[in-house]
Amino acid sequence: MKKIAVLTSGGDSPGMNAAIRAVVRKGIYSGLEVYGVYQGYAGLMNGKIKRLDLGSVGDIIHRGGTILYSARSEEFKKDESQYLAIEQLRKHEIEGLVVIGGDGSYRGAAKLTEKGFPCIGLPGTIDNDIAGTDYTIGFDTALNTVISSIDKIRDTATSHDRTFIIEVMGRHAGDIALFSGLASGAESILIPERNHEINEIVQKLQKGIERGKKHSIIVLAEGVCSAHDLAKSLEKDYQIETRISVLGHIQRGGSPSGFDRVLASRLGARAVEVLLEGRGGRAIGMQKQKIVDNDIMEILSQKDPLPEGVYTLSQQLSI
Structure with a gap:
């Protein structure tokens, strides 16, 4: 193998640039030519491919986002589009591809591998929802961003004796809400992996009021419901006044x-x-501090489990 490429796909996450840098510099160190594919799978189909050198990835390890840009592509789900992507890669004599992204990005990498082009998946998503790795690239940064925001909001909640609902990202995975809620001492943490009764939330709030607590924080994963809907329900049915903060893309x-x-x-x-070992269709991850690789199709068939111990602890400490 003499030439490889790297692309980022789907939602961006902090650390993608560090991963790009590592692929490029490790590749060059190993005697390879390394190419960057711009704008994800959409850019791959359109031939937006450029050779990268050491200087191309200089001074990027500390930067958020992705210098290769990212995009989502429904078109790439078609077989003919995948063959077109392989054709573009082979025009440049590229023999292997590293894909940095989440679940959808992995599926694209798996499809290309099935069609004879070896791809490797790197878990780049703030949601921490990829099986086969304890942590995904970007989760820790996003977590600390959320914790910092909650700490600031708590200052205001304390000053004004208010209940705040803080909506965080996580449509199908509640890791951001769970870990940030535990780390910031939230009174209630609502995640999509668990059913939540509004009565339980209200009971916690009322117990706090009875013991003299005048402010509360509710951390809500967006996959449960919207903060606005929860606030309306609490105010209409239980006369609990709330304030809302939707953290969004920050x-x-x-x-x-x-x-x-x-x-x-x-x-x-x-x-x-792994590419130099002649293997494709692998997903790289970290388990128990060790770097591992697994079959990418097996990873896609698994659901990343909720850390039950962390959830149980959050319930015990938020009484």
């Missing part, structure tokens, strides 16, 4: 944490090694 931005930079560097370097 969770995806910012300089990656030290943890995410190291994780991305380790995973990116290992992706190059």
Whole structure:
């Protein structure tokens, strides 16, 4: 193998640039030519491919977002589009591809591998919802962004004796809400993996009021419901006045944490090694501090489990 490429796909996450840097520099160190594919799978189909050198990835390890840009592409789900992508890669004599992204990005990498082009998946998503790895690139940074925001909101909640509902990202996975809620001492944490009765939320709030507590924080994953809907229900049915903060895309931005930079560097370097070993269709991850690779189709068939111990602890400590 003499030439490989790297792309980022789907939602951006802090640490993607660190992963790109690792792929490029590990590749060059190993005697490879490394190419960047711009704007994800859409850019791949359109031939937006450029050779990268050491200087191309200089001074990016600390930057959020992705220098290769990202995009979502419904068109790429078609077989003919996947064959077109392979044709574009082969025009440049590229023999392997590293894909950084989430579940949808992995599916694209798996399809290309099935069609004879070896791809490696790196878990780049703030949601921490990819099986086969304890943490995804960007989760730690997003988590700390949310915690910092909650700490600031709590100052206001304390000053004005109010209940705040803080909506965080997580349509299908509640890791951001769960970990940030535990770390910030939230009174209630609502995640899509669990059914929640509004009566339970109200009972917690009322118990707090009875013991003299005048402010509360509810952390809500967007996959449960909207903060506005929850606020309306609490006010209409229980006369509990709330304030809302929807953190939105601030969770995806910012300089990656030290943890995410190291994780991305380790995973990116290992992706190059796996390609050089002649293996495709692998998903790189970290389990128990060790870098591992698993069959990407097996990873896609699994659901990343909720950390039950963390959820139980959050319930015990928020009494």
